[in-house]
Amino acid sequence: xxxxxxxxxxxxxxxxxLIIIIIASVLGTLIPQGRSAEEYLVRYGQLGGILERLxxxxxxxxxxxxxxxxxxxxxxxxxxxxxxxxKIRRGFRPLVEADPKNIQALKIKERFRLTVEPGAxxxxxxxxxxxxxxxxxxxxxxxxxxxxxxxxVFGWFGSDIVHMGLLVILTGGVVSGLFGLKQSLSFVENxxxxxxxxxxxxRLDRFITEYYPNGSVRDWKSDLTVIEAGRPVRQKTIEVxxxxxxxxxxxxxxxxxxxxxxxTLQIWAKKSSDPxxxxxxxxxxxxxxxxxxxxxxxxxxxxxPDFVLDEKxxxxxxxxxxxxxxxxxxxxKGEERIFSGWIFxxxxxxxxxxxxxxxxxxxxxKDTKAPQYSVIQISKDPGVPxxxxxxxxxxxxxxxxxxxxTREVRLVIEESGGKSExxxxxxxxxxxxxxxxEFSDLMSAARKTT
Amino acid sequence: MSEATFFLLTFILYILAAVCYFVFLFSKKExxxxxxxxxxxxxxxxxxxxxxxxxxxxxxxxFTNMYESLSFLAWSSVLAYLIIxxxxxxxxxxxYFLLIVIxxxxxxxxxxxxxxAAPLVPALQSYWLWLHVSVTLIGxxxxxxxxxxxxxxxxxxxxxxxxxxxxTGPSAEKLDSISYLAVAVGxxxxxxxxxxxxxxxxxxxxxxxxxxxxxxVWSLITWFVFALYLHTRxxxxxxxxxxxxxxIIGFLAAMFTYFGVNYLLSSLHSYV
Ligand code: HEM
Numbered sequence: 001x002x003x004x005x006x007x008x009x010x011x012x013x014x015x016x017x018l019i020i021i022i023i024a025s026v027l028g029t030l031i032p033q034g035r036s037a038e039e040y041l042v043r044y045g046q047l048g049g050i051l052e053r054l055x056x057x058x059x060x061x062x063x064x065x066x067x068x069x070x071x072x073x074x075x076x077x078x079x080x081x082x083x084x085x086x087k088i089r090r091g092f093r094p095l096v097e098a099d100p101k102n103i104q105a106l107k108i109k110e111r112f113r114l115t116v117e118p119g120a121x122x123x124x125x126x127x128x129x130x131x132x133x134x135x136x137x138x139x140x141x142x143x144x145x146x147x148x149x150x151x152x153v154f155g156w157f158g159s160d161i162v163h164m165g166l167l168v169i170l171t172g173g174v175v176s177g178l179f180g181l182k183q184s185l186s187f188v189e190n191x192x193x194x195x196x197x198x199x200x201x202x203r204l205d206r207f208i209t210e211y212y213p214n215g216s217v218r219d220w221k222s223d224l225t226v227i228e229a230g231r232p233v234r235q236k237t238i239e240v241x242x243x244x245x246x247x248x249x250x251x252x253x254x255x256x257x258x259x260x261x262x263x264t265l266q267i268w269a270k271k272s273s274d275p276x277x278x279x280x281x282x283x284x285x286x287x288x289x290x291x292x293x294x295x296x297x298x299x300x301x302x303x304x305p306d307f308v309l310d311e312k313x314x315x316x317x318x319x320x321x322x323x324x325x326x327x328x329x330x331x332x333k334g335e336e337r338i339f340s341g342w343i344f345x346x347x348x349x350x351x352x353x354x355x356x357x358x359x360x361x362x363x364x365x366k367d368t369k370a371p372q373y374s375v376i377q378i379s380k381d382p383g384v385p386x387x388x389x390x391x392x393x394x395x396x397x398x399x400x401x402x403x404x405x406t407r408e409v410r411l412v413i414e415e416s417g418g419k420s421e422x423x424x425x426x427x428x429x430x431x432x433x434x435x436x437x438e439f440s441d442l443m444s445a446a447r448k449t450t
Numbered sequence: 451m452s453e454a455t456f457f458l459l460t461f462i463l464y465i466l467a468a469v470c471y472f473v474f475l476f477s478k479k480e481x482x483x484x485x486x487x488x489x490x491x492x493x494x495x496x497x498x499x500x501x502x503x504x505x506x507x508x509x510x511x512x513f514t515n516m517y518e519s520l521s522f523l524a525w526s527s528v529l530a531y532l533i534i535x536x537x538x539x540x541x542x543x544x545x546y547f548l549l550i551v552i553x554x555x556x557x558x559x560x561x562x563x564x565x566x567a568a569p570l571v572p573a574l575q576s577y578w579l580w581l582h583v584s585v586t587l588i589g590x591x592x593x594x595x596x597x598x599x600x601x602x603x604x605x606x607x608x609x610x611x612x613x614x615x616x617x618t619g620p621s622a623e624k625l626d627s628i629s630y631l632a633v634a635v636g637x638x639x640x641x642x643x644x645x646x647x648x649x650x651x652x653x654x655x656x657x658x659x660x661x662x663x664x665x666x667v668w669s670l671i672t673w674f675v676f677a678l679y680l681h682t683r684x685x686x687x688x689x690x691x692x693x694x695x696x697x698i699i700g701f702l703a704a705m706f707t708y709f710g711v712n713y714l715l716s717s718l719h720s721y722v
Binding site: 011012014015018019021022025026028029033060061159173176180182212214216217218219220239240241243250252253254377378379381384387388391394395398402 | 571
């Protein structure tokens with residue numbers, strides 16, 4: 001137990017862990033994560049199975065990777081705590097008395113005589129220290145005056161605050177992993193859907209896509225209403241980067257799509273013999289509409305938003321974007337189907353109607369309208385407050401560690417024949433150069449005042 | 451004058467500054483180094499104007515495609531270098547450092563980088579774009595300074611080992627401490643911009659602060675490498691050669707985060 005404890009106090013372990021975590025993390029970015037077994041088989045052959053078994057394919061969620069992070073966390077706890085108690089003692093209840101011999105052993109030091117008695121020497125030195133914002137503690141024993149002057153003592157604890165911040169962040173990660181909820185909902189307008197494990201529902205009142213003049217998407221906006229016990233209690237328009245928060249649940253605009261199951265098609269019928277002839281039909285998929293004077297009915301049988309022929313030359317859709325909308329239509333006279341074929345919105349010349357007994361008639365797919373749905377991601381993540389607190393500690397600690405260098409000056413004043421023998425030394429872990437300069441200024445000022 | 455003109459003038463000034471710094475390497479005349487500093491500073495001013503014009507013309511932050519972001523990285527790098535030179539007088543680094551800047555500028559001007567300002571996709575319309583990208587890139591610029599001074603350290607150390615003093619150049623020890631000082635600025639900035647602001651924005655836009663996306667993982671890797679740099683130095687007293695090697699690896703990791711993830715790995719972050 002003790003051995004284990006010691007093992008975890010060592011910074012050497014931290015370094016080994018950091019190196020292993022770095023290598024593991026690199027691997028995880030080189031192997032695509034979270035794909036299907038077939039894909040790994042194609043990509044890596046036999047090796048694929050091994051990678052999956054070792055969880056290299058879901059590396060960041062794997063037990064061994066999380067254990068590495070947890071070990072680093074444990075390492076930080078033990079490492080910081082074992083150092084903290086002596087550090088706090090030294091920070092807040094320091095030993096003021098010093099032995100001139102120890103001061104002489106410091107890197108930054110000076111020894112000189114002042115021609116006044118120790119009491120006056122002390123006052124002179126204290127004045128100079130105070131001018132430079134040092135806080136001074138003193139003690140006298142055996143006729144020897146010891147001064148301990150320090151400033152920016154908090155800088156000392158910078159690294160500990162950084163480490164605590166990291167622990168809080170790691171804790172947040174654990175809380176998120178254990179208690180975080182995530183759900184993705186697709187709404188069409190006026191649809192109300194219950195929120196997972198919550199006592200309220202959400203209704204989408206309106207969904208719009210805004211475009212730039214060049215046609216690219218500018219924003220998606222969803223007007224949401226929160227409904228509690230059947231009553232609307234809150235309303236907000238959410239857009240990307242502007243979520244709605246309600247009772248710890250956050251609603252994000254995450255995407256959009258079209259409900260291609262129920263499109264309405266605008267089809268124009270024309271006649272080559274009569275340029276002035278134009279009939280505009282509005283058809284839903286599965287419906288038949290009449291083209292009256294022709295004694296004809298037209299039906300839309302199938303619709304594909306992004307028409308493509310697959311390897312077997314069967315029609316399919318490449319995506320859910322309306323990149324190449326196409327409709328399969330049929331013409332009926334009574335019970336007889338007289339023509340059928342695909343018509344294309346983008347490529348009217350490609351339309352081919354087979355078995356047309358009315359060669360005079362042609363059809364164009366002018367427009368397609370489908371209800372748009374809004375994809376809204378819902379998350380409830382109680383780990384989040386930990387993350388922000390941890391990040392604040394982290395940044396505060398970094399500031400203290402790098403830009404709030406603690407400085408410590410120790411002096412011992414001894415009496416020798418009515419005069420004072422001063423031994424002074426300084427300690428600063430950071431910004432040595434600047435401190436050396438300040439120390440020597442301080443000493444020459446102290447000499448001059450008497 | 452248009453943004454493109456300012457950009458070109460800036461590029462020319464940086465090249466001239468590099469030439470002056472190289473002349474200084476050989477002639478050892480302070481004057482050339484001072485001229486290099488002045489030219490680089492003038493370049494920085496023009497570059498600032500170019501970025502402001504870009505912002506005004508496009509109506510959004512000047513780092514939404516690779517051209518803009520490289521230009522901003524070059525700007526941050528010059529800024530970081532001038533601050534470090536001004537504070538710590540490492541003139542000899544100027545020549546080498548400006549080579550990196552010129553490489554960024556050249557990449558930005560290459561015909562492979564589309565330069566039109568495209569309208570912002572919805573995910574990027576946020577003030578976090580400013581905070582996240584600018585602070586991260588400025589942090590990385592300081593890592594670039596540490597990268598150059600670390601390489602110079604390795605050369606100076608090799609020279610000093612062979613018994614020759616470093617001549618007029620800074621001593622190996624000074625280069626080592628400048629690398630540390632650059633990391634000491636870069637690390638908090640990178641932490642704030644890359645990790646903290648990154649998480650805040652991800653939470654705001656995607657609903658989760660961390661997704662183990664390759665760009666996030668590589669930022670974390672970069673950050674861990676510099677954490678390694680700090681700990682081996684502070685706690686284990688590593689200095690010099692080993693520290694320099696870690697700083698070099700750290701900057702290369704940062705550059706992989708910046709370029710590699712966009713071009714070699716697929717990522718949620720592929721806006722640029
Ligand atoms: C990713 C994880 C870590 C980060 C980001 C981190 C960050 C830091 C920072 C910024 C400092 C101050 C450095 C300086 O003053 O120049 C520091 C110091 C230190 N860290 Fe860490 N740390 C991490 C993990 C660890 C671990 C696991 C240990 C324990 C074994 C550890 C032990 C120490 C010690 C002993 C110091 C010196 C404390 C001092 O002298 O004030 N750190 N750390």
